[in-house]
Structures are given as C-alpha cells and as structure tokens.
Amino acid sequence: LEMRAEGVGLFRTEFLFMQRRTAPSEAEQVEPYRRVFEAFGPDRPVVVRLADIGGDKAMPYLDLPPEANPFLGVRAIRLAGRNLELLSAQLRAIWRAAARAGVTPHVMAPMVATIADVELLLELRDEARAAVAASGEALPERMVTGVMIEIPVAAILAREIARRVDFFSIGTNDLTQYAMAADRSNPELAYLQDALHPGVLKLIAGVVAGAAEAGIPTAVCGELAGDPAGALVLAGLGVGELSADAGSLDGIRAALAGVARSQLRDLGQRALDAADASAVRSMAAELLA
Secondary structure, three states: OOOOOOOEEEEEOHHHOOOOOOOOOHHHHHHHHHHHHHHHOOOOOEEEEOOOOEOOEOOHHHOOOOOOOHHHOOEHHHHHHOOHHHHHHHHHHHHHHHHHHOOOOEEEEOOOOOHHHHHHHHHHHHHHHHHHHOOOOOOOOOOEEEEEEOOHHHHHOHHHHHOOOOEEEEOHHHHHHHHHOOOOOOHHHHHHOOOOOHHHHHHHHHHHHHHHHHOOOEEEOOHHHHOHHHHHHHHHOOOOEEOOOHHHHHHHHHHHHOOOHHHHHHHHHHHHOOOOHHHHHHHHHHHHO
16 A cells, blocks of 8 residues: 555465465455455455465365375365365355445366356355355355466466456466476576466466456556566557555556556567567567666
C-alpha cells in the first residue's frame, strides 16, 4: 500500500501451513485472511493462491512419501486426491474472511494441468460456499476464480480453460522451468531460466490469446513481472496485470511510462521472432535506454 500497489496479485498462503505438526484449522485461517482483505479494502483485489504445499514443501501431517522429482509431484491442487478437506477448509475460510471484511474474494489454484483440475476447483469452491451459507453467515455473491498457468499443457489448453474461469495468472518461474526442462534450483542450468526465451514467450502469447477470446484478463505473477525489461515485453504481448514485489513497482511504472503502446506491441512481436532470451533483452534495453 505504501508503494501504491493496486492490490495483491499473489497472496502466498502456504506459510500458514508450514512448520506445524497439524494442518491449520478453518478457524485459524479466517483471521489472517480477513486482516489482509480489510487492509486492501473492496477496491483493491487480493488474489489468494490456494496453498502450494507438498512436493518440495514437505509437511509431516500430509504423510506423503518421498519423491524423486518433487517439483513434478503431488502438490497444490493435486493434493485433493489425498486430502480433499485441506483445500475445502481453506476455501471455507476464505469465504468467511471475505464476508467479514466486506470484499469479494479472488482465488486461484496453482499447478492446474487439466480441465478436470479446473472443474474440481469450481466444485470445491461451490461446495465450500454452500457449507458456510448453511451456518447462516451472509456471504459475497461470488468468488472470482482463476488458475495459475505454469504447466505448459495448461498454456496449450488456454482457450478451453479460459471458458471456465474468471482470470489467468501466469507463473513464469515454473512455466520456464517446465518448458525448458531445467530445474530452477540447479545453478548449472541457470542460463535456461530466463523467462524471456522466445519459446516461453510464445506460450505466454497463446495464453493471452485464449484469455482474450473468452473475455477474461491475464496477469503475470512470476519474477519476470518485476523486471522492467520483462514488464515491457509482457505488456507488448497483451498481458494486462503485473504482480511483483513491492520494491519493484516504481521501476516497472517508470519503464512503462517511458514508451508508447505502439512501441510495446512492436517489441512483443519482435520478441516472439527472436533467437534467444539475450536477443529479447537487447531489444527491451533499447526502449529502456
């Protein structure tokens, strides 16, 4: 708020689930969500990401077996197959917190890969609302519901998914990792982790196109959104919202304020035809100079 943010693009809730022997109850989750909702108020949306736990974020109460490739493992929405109540309780808490703060909640699910994942999210959302409403609590009419696009197949299915949700949020960190088949925690593969690679940008462009066809917005919440060069390219590709660390906001504003929309569109098109990420960064640097 001090940096004039227009909302929260990614409210990381997994910290409520970490360093515990048991999962947080529905009641324990309501208050922290309510405080954030109230701080930003009804006109600055707070996008709550359902807990991205499991995989590399081991929790003793999940009783998950060790995995050789945790980033590709049972995590986030995939936990529903093993612990459905974990996600249901979180959704009920979000409904209650939003009601008490007087806001419309915004929620997104990470690690969505299939249409079935999307349908499960919507089913759990509606079941959670019905359960809370049955207690007599007055609730917001809707929960603005989106998905993170961070798995390449979800980007490929963007048109089909967009018809079922209210928004997309592209997680460029994981999208790049999966598209480049390069573990982002491996320093020897750091050269493959630049989300400005034209191959990754083509995935992003496809997501934007699918969202536009369905009339829903596309945001980016990966590190690329907080990079001035990245912000220019993303805006040029038609991304409408950027979510970044608060300390990055002024730099992004300055970068975008210094160029015309026509220049951004031209940059976006040239970036898609570039040979590599380095070439794209050089193009963006010309506009930032």
